[in-house]
Every structure is written in C-alpha cells, then in structure tokens.
Amino acid sequence: MANHLIIPLCFFLFCLSTLAQNDIYIVHMDLTAMPKPLKTQHTWYLSTLASSLSDKSQLPTKLIYTYNHVINGFSASLSETELSALKSSPGFVSAIKDVSVKVDTTHSTKFLGLSSNSGAWALTNFGENVIVGVVDSGVWPESESFSDDGMGEIPSRWKGKCEVGTQFDASLCNKKLIGARFFNKGLVAHNSNLTISMNSTRDTGGHGTHTSSTAAGNFVGNASFFGYAPGVASGVAPKAHVAIYKALWDEGAHTSDIIAAIDQAIADGVDVLSLSLGLDGVPLYEDPIAVAAFAAVEKGIFVSTSAGNEGPFFGTLHNGTPWVLTVAAGTIDREFAASLVLGDGQSVNGLSLYLGKVNPDEIPVVFMDACASVNELSRLGEKIVVCQDKNDSLGDQIQNILAAKVAGGIFITNNTDIEFFIESLFPAIFMSVENGELIKDYIKRGINPKARMKFKETNLSIKPAPKTTSYTSRGPSESCPFVMKPDIMAPGSLILASWPENISVATIGNDQSLFSNFNVISGTSMACPHASGVAALLKAAHPEWSPAAIRSAIMTTSDITDNTGSPITDMGLTNQPRANPLAMGSGHINPNRALDPGLIYNASAEDYVNLLCALNFTEKNIQVITKTSSTNCSSPSLDLNYPSFIGYFNSNPTTSVKEFERRVTNVGEGSATYVAKVTEIKGFKVSVVPDKLVFRKKYETQRYKMVMEGPKVMEETVAFGYLSWEDDEGKHVVRSPIVATSFSPDIVSSSSKN
Known part of the structure; x- marks a missing residue:
C-alpha cells in the first residue's frame, strides 16, 4: 500500500521540478519571414513553437497567447532547452522573460507610487481637466503619448489654439494636445538672413516631445527603447491636457521668444507651466524667465523649473527664483543591464545601454589591464577586451577600445556614476570590481577563454534608490541666496519618454543612426516635468490652492530616505551617506502624500515684494519684476x-x-x-x-x-x-x-x- 502512495508522489514532485525549470517568454517574430503558404500568423507561430518541442503533444499547454497587433509574436512556457531550439527558428527576433506587470515604462511613475487603484491618480482621475503648458522645442504630435483616447472635453476656459506652420496644421491637435504655438521672432531678429528649418511647433530636437510626454503623456502600450524598459509608458498626469509653446530652436534660443511664449501661455489659460530651461548667474530683475514666471504665479499658474546640470559643485543652480519650484534630479530603481556569458557557462552581470547588434557566438576574451595602448589593442582583432579602470581612466579606455575596433569591451570600474558612459557606440558592458574579478579569474585559468555578450536586459527594484545624481546643480541660489534652493528632487536619470520618430536617438558602429518613438535621456530637464505632472495632479485635487500652497505640499511631504529605509545618498560626493538639501532640496517627491499635507x-505677491525690498533692489529693479510703478517697501524681509x-x-x-x-x-x-x-x-x-x-x-x-x-x-x-x-x-x-x-x-x- 505504501508503494502505491510513493509512486504518484514521486511523479508529482518530478512534475513540479520540471515546471520549475520553465519560464514564460514573450517571443518577437519577424513577420516578413512567415512562409507564404501559411494563411495566418497564428498558424505560423504554432508551427514554429511545435518545431522547438521534443514532445509535440505539449503544444496546447505550451502556447499562451498569439499577438497580432501589440507585437508580431506569441507568449509561451519554455524550458531552457526549448528556448534554445526556438532561437534557431527562421524569423526569431528575441525572447523577453515575462515579469510582473508594471504600470509604466517611464518607470518613474511606478517609482513615485502612482497607481490607478489608489492615491493621486485615482483621486484626481489622472489629472483630468488640468492644462499643462510646456515651453520647449516643440512637439511630435503623431506620438501616441498625445493620443486623446480616454480624454475628457477641453475646458471651456481654454483660449489657446493650434497654429498652422511647416508640416503642422490644426488637425494635429485634439483633446490631449489642445494647443500648439511657436515663437522665433527674437531669434530671427538676431540674424535676419536666418532660415528656420521647421517654422512651426513641430519638434526637430526631441527635447520638447520628451518633457511634455513625461509631464502629461497619455498611456502608450508596448513601449520600449530597442528592447530596454518594455511595458506601458505614461506621463505623471496622463489625463491632463497639454499645450506646447515652441521657443527653443535648432538655430538658437533667445529669452525674448521664451517670455513671449510664457506670455501667451498665461493668456491662453494654462494651469501649470513646465520650464526645463534657465539662465545662469543673473539677478532676478535681469532674468526674463524669472520675471515672466512672477507674472504667471500672480495669475495663479504653478511654475516648475529645472535646477541645471552643473553639479556637483555648490552654487551652480539656475532658476533659484523664490516664486517657482526648482527641481533637482535623482535616480530611479531601474537599471539597464547586460551580461557576459563565459565559456564555462557562468553569466556575469553588468550595466549597458548598447543598442546595436552583437555577435551571438562565443569569441576569445582577453584581459588587457588598463587598455592604455591603442596599438596593442588594435592587434587583438575580433576579441572581447577586458579593461581595469585605474586612476579614473575609464573615459580614455572607452576611446581606446573604440579606436581599436575590437569586438567589444568589458570595463571593470568602481565608478558608481556611469550613466553617461553606458550608451556606447560599440558593444560595451560596465562591471563592478567584484564581478570583474570573476571574469579575470576565468581568463587566467582558461587555456582558450571565450565568452559572448548579451544585451537589452532591464532590471527593476534596484536598491538603493533614489540617489542624488552627480550632475544636478547645487545651491545656494546665486540670484536669491536667502531662500534655500533647490526645492525638491524628482526622477531625472535615464528617463524613457516619447521622441520624434525622424530624429536619431543614437549612433553606433560606422556612424549608423538609430531611430525610435521613445528615447532614454537624463538631466534636470527630465526631473522638472515630473514635478510639473505632480503639480497638475494637486491642481486637479485642490483647484483653490495657490502656487505657493502646491509647492509647500510637494516639499513638506517629500521622502528623505531611499527604498532601503536609509538616508538618500549623493552620487556627486562619492555616495556620501546623506545627501544634503543644497543637492536634493526637501527630499524626493511623493505625489500621494502631497495630496494631504x-x-x-x-x-502672496506682497510677501515676494517684501523679499525684493530686503534684497536692496532699487524701485526700478522691483518694478521690472512686479510691473508696479510704486512699491511699498515698509516691511522688507529676507525671511x-x-x-x-x-x-x-x-x-x-x-x-x-x-x-x-x-x-x-x-x-x-x-x-x-x-x-x-x-x-x-x-x-x-x-x-x-x-x-x-x-x-x-x-x-x-x-x-x-x-x-x-x-x-x-x-x-x-x-x-x-x-x-x-x-x-x-x-x-x-x-x-x-x-x-x-x-x-x-x-x-x-x-x-x-x-
């Protein structure tokens, strides 16, 4: 009797073991490779999957979904052996392991705690009925981020319009993108012979499309950056309306055009202004952007600005204006990764954002220490070269490997601030010193060491996060040192958002340009629209609040600890245990807590005037800012x-x-x-x-x-x-x-x- 019980139990445990070895993969296929005799994609996917299975009877349980619209491909439960067989099938493109569903690809919204089920998104219906104005380089209106699917009606208070221009007509606006205007008279006045290449609101730089979609882009499914960061993208206030004011041009940018744009935005009726731009080292009364922002705030418009990218040095920020929100940049809990698979089967993980193709076969791997000689490296040929970073030589090593034209580079470094290195022109992986030792040990003990490089991996829930980025500009504010700046930190590192499809996102190999509907870039320009989106959510929840009240709510509810519960660190000061407020402001923005501060x-305007009086500005200086000919300076106060x-x-x-x-x-x-x-x-x-x-x-x-x-x-x-x-x-x-x-x-x- 006991034997009868043991056999089924052993079979059950064996089945569990077999199932544990399987993973679910989303498989992308090249539709052009589908044999013509097959009438449907579903039939092709079935036959392709069947050919990779040793037991064809398992086919009905192996196939999970076939996709005809979101991707060309299918999802299936596969063992490592079956996946390996599938990779040799005609038309196979890639297989991405299925993971828990994420709300977004611009993963920052998830990192900020925004959820459709509760908190700021649920309570404000994703920022519905709020108008976000963005002064930038324009917009790519065809981007799915500016689709008006699910959008409410345009508020009756809206007075803006969609201006006609080169490759841009009024039909490109909708319930999401409700306004589009452009300003370049100042630019042309500086050069009367100048020809504007795109005399319209259409974006020819990408910056404006990226920032506006970060602030208030609609939900976009099946988004990724060449396989990195796959998922659903959205802005922070996805149901808010967007108005674009183009004042930054490929040919140049002048404050005369910028303040004209802000002026028009005020007249049009925006609720929030997002300004990822600024001037350095000028008094408030000589800063047209600060002056224009004062007028906007007087009208009840919230103004969010970027702190600048001149860190980690103190006193480098711009937009240190008392009446705006000044936003610093932090990291998020996502990293773009790659791995070096050694000949003994060991897989060593590192960081990379390489976008090109790579030799899938094992090739020789060699350690070249500091990689200091281009001549020596050039003689190596088709090899993966491992370099050890010494005395901050990483930048030189990358240039040497590029010049040597080897198969790829592995860079062992203890530099924790490498986000501007990882998007490389050639196959490159950046390894920690610990993981680098594993690679070096393998090379030392191998007779003919070989390896292969694997790219386009995305890791989430990285700890610790956030960190203050090294490049974000620090206070104190030069223009108004008695008000602490920056105010807040928001996601700014390696942010994915929409991008014009005809503007190159990267160059690889022999000057090969790559194009995408999304791009990953960094800077306080990316942090600013995150805060703009949060302000839109607060405006939707509390339409009666003043700009100062919204700023206060954002600042006083921020987080000063990371996702490990420890104080936020500063990458600009060798991961100093505690980032100070002159780097990160009050802390990292928390939209759900800001709803209820x-x-x-x-x-009030009077408070700002009292401050200006205490700064020893002349009456004319103050008049420039306030537009009031007579100023009451009876109660001056820097406080x-x-x-x-x-x-x-x-x-x-x-x-x-x-x-x-x-x-x-x-x-x-x-x-x-x-x-x-x-x-x-x-x-x-x-x-x-x-x-x-x-x-x-x-x-x-x-x-x-x-x-x-x-x-x-x-x-x-x-x-x-x-x-x-x-x-x-x-x-x-x-x-x-x-x-x-x-x-x-x-x-x-x-x-x-x-």
Missing part, C-alpha cells in the same frame, strides 16, 4: 514664508544666532494639534516657539519662530537637519529642511534678522 506655507530654512554663518563672526518666523495654514479636515520635532544638527542648537500649534478649524493660520544658535566658526561647509510638525493623530508629518552654511551670500541686507 496637513499644513501649508503660503505666500520669506517658505517651507525651508537656510542660515549663513561665518559671514559675520560676531553673529551666531539666526531667527526665522513662519506661518502655517491647516488644510486638513477640522481641528488638529501639531508638535514640533527637530533632528540634531552637529554644533547647533535649534529651538521652536511655540513648539505646539493648535488649530481649531480648517484654513486657520498659526505662527511660530525658529532660532538657530551656532558656533562663530563652522567646522563644516554645510550642516543640516529637519524641523517636523507632527499631528497628534499620527497622520501628518510636515517636514522642512534646515541648512546652516559657512558660504557667504552675495547679497547681505542689514534690515533682516536672518
């Missing part, structure tokens, strides 16, 4: 009601105390009590009076004072901590960064306590 720091604090020490050795006054408004439902908590700042004592705020009703405002007492001489350049107001129900934490620095502000006003 509890308290907000509001600011703007802002959700962050920055104090300058050592500039006046006799003063080691800084005072700040703030007012906060309860936007929660009903009464609430908040208690102040301050994290320790080395060398400083921080006190808050009162340390408890009691609100009896919604929209009530309370005031408090914060005092920083520090040493007359700081030991470090920057010290920081946080002030958090926590409610008694444990629902809200309203956090503000506190920065103390030994930098000297360029502008000093004796009229302020700060």
Whole structure:
C-alpha cells in the first residue's frame, strides 16, 4: 500500500521540478519571414513553437497567447532547452522573460507610487481637466503619448489654439494636445538672413516631445527603447491636457521668444507651466524667465523649473527664483543591464545601454589591464577586451577600445556614476570590481577563454534608490541666496519618454543612426516635468490652492530616505551617506502624500515684494519684476514664508544666532494639534516657539519662530537637519529642511534678522 502512495508522489514532485525549470517568454517574430503558404500568423507561430518541442503533444499547454497587433509574436512556457531550439527558428527576433506587470515604462511613475487603484491618480482621475503648458522645442504630435483616447472635453476656459506652420496644421491637435504655438521672432531678429528649418511647433530636437510626454503623456502600450524598459509608458498626469509653446530652436534660443511664449501661455489659460530651461548667474530683475514666471504665479499658474546640470559643485543652480519650484534630479530603481556569458557557462552581470547588434557566438576574451595602448589593442582583432579602470581612466579606455575596433569591451570600474558612459557606440558592458574579478579569474585559468555578450536586459527594484545624481546643480541660489534652493528632487536619470520618430536617438558602429518613438535621456530637464505632472495632479485635487500652497505640499511631504529605509545618498560626493538639501532640496517627491499635507506655507505677491525690498533692489529693479510703478517697501524681509530654512554663518563672526518666523495654514479636515520635532544638527542648537500649534478649524493660520544658535566658526561647509510638525493623530508629518552654511551670500541686507 505504501508503494502505491510513493509512486504518484514521486511523479508529482518530478512534475513540479520540471515546471520549475520553465519560464514564460514573450517571443518577437519577424513577420516578413512567415512562409507564404501559411494563411495566418497564428498558424505560423504554432508551427514554429511545435518545431522547438521534443514532445509535440505539449503544444496546447505550451502556447499562451498569439499577438497580432501589440507585437508580431506569441507568449509561451519554455524550458531552457526549448528556448534554445526556438532561437534557431527562421524569423526569431528575441525572447523577453515575462515579469510582473508594471504600470509604466517611464518607470518613474511606478517609482513615485502612482497607481490607478489608489492615491493621486485615482483621486484626481489622472489629472483630468488640468492644462499643462510646456515651453520647449516643440512637439511630435503623431506620438501616441498625445493620443486623446480616454480624454475628457477641453475646458471651456481654454483660449489657446493650434497654429498652422511647416508640416503642422490644426488637425494635429485634439483633446490631449489642445494647443500648439511657436515663437522665433527674437531669434530671427538676431540674424535676419536666418532660415528656420521647421517654422512651426513641430519638434526637430526631441527635447520638447520628451518633457511634455513625461509631464502629461497619455498611456502608450508596448513601449520600449530597442528592447530596454518594455511595458506601458505614461506621463505623471496622463489625463491632463497639454499645450506646447515652441521657443527653443535648432538655430538658437533667445529669452525674448521664451517670455513671449510664457506670455501667451498665461493668456491662453494654462494651469501649470513646465520650464526645463534657465539662465545662469543673473539677478532676478535681469532674468526674463524669472520675471515672466512672477507674472504667471500672480495669475495663479504653478511654475516648475529645472535646477541645471552643473553639479556637483555648490552654487551652480539656475532658476533659484523664490516664486517657482526648482527641481533637482535623482535616480530611479531601474537599471539597464547586460551580461557576459563565459565559456564555462557562468553569466556575469553588468550595466549597458548598447543598442546595436552583437555577435551571438562565443569569441576569445582577453584581459588587457588598463587598455592604455591603442596599438596593442588594435592587434587583438575580433576579441572581447577586458579593461581595469585605474586612476579614473575609464573615459580614455572607452576611446581606446573604440579606436581599436575590437569586438567589444568589458570595463571593470568602481565608478558608481556611469550613466553617461553606458550608451556606447560599440558593444560595451560596465562591471563592478567584484564581478570583474570573476571574469579575470576565468581568463587566467582558461587555456582558450571565450565568452559572448548579451544585451537589452532591464532590471527593476534596484536598491538603493533614489540617489542624488552627480550632475544636478547645487545651491545656494546665486540670484536669491536667502531662500534655500533647490526645492525638491524628482526622477531625472535615464528617463524613457516619447521622441520624434525622424530624429536619431543614437549612433553606433560606422556612424549608423538609430531611430525610435521613445528615447532614454537624463538631466534636470527630465526631473522638472515630473514635478510639473505632480503639480497638475494637486491642481486637479485642490483647484483653490495657490502656487505657493502646491509647492509647500510637494516639499513638506517629500521622502528623505531611499527604498532601503536609509538616508538618500549623493552620487556627486562619492555616495556620501546623506545627501544634503543644497543637492536634493526637501527630499524626493511623493505625489500621494502631497495630496494631504496637513499644513501649508503660503505666500502672496506682497510677501515676494517684501523679499525684493530686503534684497536692496532699487524701485526700478522691483518694478521690472512686479510691473508696479510704486512699491511699498515698509516691511522688507529676507525671511520669506517658505517651507525651508537656510542660515549663513561665518559671514559675520560676531553673529551666531539666526531667527526665522513662519506661518502655517491647516488644510486638513477640522481641528488638529501639531508638535514640533527637530533632528540634531552637529554644533547647533535649534529651538521652536511655540513648539505646539493648535488649530481649531480648517484654513486657520498659526505662527511660530525658529532660532538657530551656532558656533562663530563652522567646522563644516554645510550642516543640516529637519524641523517636523507632527499631528497628534499620527497622520501628518510636515517636514522642512534646515541648512546652516559657512558660504557667504552675495547679497547681505542689514534690515533682516536672518
């Protein structure tokens, strides 16, 4: 009797073992390879799959789906042996292992916690009825990101239009892309003989298409970048309407055109303005973009701007304007990967964004240490060359391998900031030192070491993330050092978004250009529209909120820890254990928490004027910004009601105390009590009076004072901590960064306590 029980059990365990060895793959096929006698793709897929199976009777259980529209191919459950056999089938293109469904490809929306089932997307219907204006290089209207499938009606308040121009007519606009205008009179005035190659809103650079689709692009299925980052793409506010204002041109860009675009956007009725552009090192009154933004904010329009890409040095950011949101760039939890499969079957993983084809066969692999001699490398021929990064020689090594024209390069490096290297002109994989040792050991012990390179792999849930990128520009703000900048960090590293199909995304090999409907690029230009999209969601949820209220909600609800629960690190300072607020602002943006911030720091036009007065601007300087001929400077103050604090020490050795006054408004439902908590700042004592705020009703405002007492001489350049107001129900934490620095502000006003 026992034997009868054992046999079925053993058979069951064997079946489980066999099933465990199978994976589900999505198989892409080249439709042109389908034999003409076959009448349907389904028939071809069945016969192709059957030919790879040793047991044809399993065919009905092996095939999962056939696809006729989303891709040319099918999905199937395959063992490694069956997959290997399938790869030799005529018409086989690629097989991607099936993984848990992701909401997007611009994976940043998933990383931000946006979900169709709850939070900011669900509560705002994806930003419905909000209009996002983007001043940039134009738009590719045929992109699926600007399809109006599922879009609501155009708001009746909209006054914009779709301008006709070269290769652009009004029919290209719809319920998603509701406006398109272009501005180049300033550009032409600088060069009367200039011929504009595309005199319309059509994008000839790609930047505008990328930023606008990041902010508010519609859902696009089956998106990828040559197999990398496959899935469904969407903007942060996918149901918001988009209006494009082209002011950046291949032939040049001038502020006269940019502010004309902003001017028109205000007249047209946008709710949010996204500006991934800026000027460096000019006073506020000499910055036309800052001036134009002030007018927009006065009209209730939220303005989001990029911090710049001049990091990791302090004091390099632009758009340090008090009335806009200044956005720094961070990484996300996705990496683009490749692997080197060694001759002994060992697979070693690294990073790569190589887009071309590669020899699928095993070829000799050789270690060449620092790869310093192009002549030596050139004599190697068709080999995979392994290089060891020494003394930050990675850039030189890449150039040497490229010049030598070998089969491919493996670069062993401890450089953690290589995102601008990984999209290479030739097959290249970047390995950690640990994984590099595995490759070197294999080469040393092998008589004839060989390997093959595998590309187009995408890994998610990478830890730690986010990190502050090295290139994102740091504060303090040169134009207004007494308001801490940047304000917030948002995804900006290797972001996938829409791209004009006729503009090359990369060059490989012998100057071979590649084209795609999507592109992966990095910069604070990519971070800015993420914040613009979040602002659109908040505008949809709280249409009565001022731009300052929205900015406050974004800042005070941000995250200062990564997905491991540790403080966010800074790649620009060799992964410094804690990124400081002059790099990442208040923290990493969290749209779901921003919906319900509890308290907000509001600011009016009068508050900004008081700040301008305290900056010792002349009446004419202020008039440039405010458009008001008579300015009331009776209450000048550098202490703007802002959700962050920055104090300058050592500039006046006799003063080691800084005072700040703030007012906060309860936007929660009903009464609430908040208690102040301050994290320790080395060398400083921080006190808050009162340390408890009691609100009896919604929209009530309370005031408090914060005092920083520090040493007359700081030991470090920057010290920081946080002030958090926590409610008694444990629902809200309203956090503000506190920065103390030994930098000297360029502008000093004796009229302020700060």
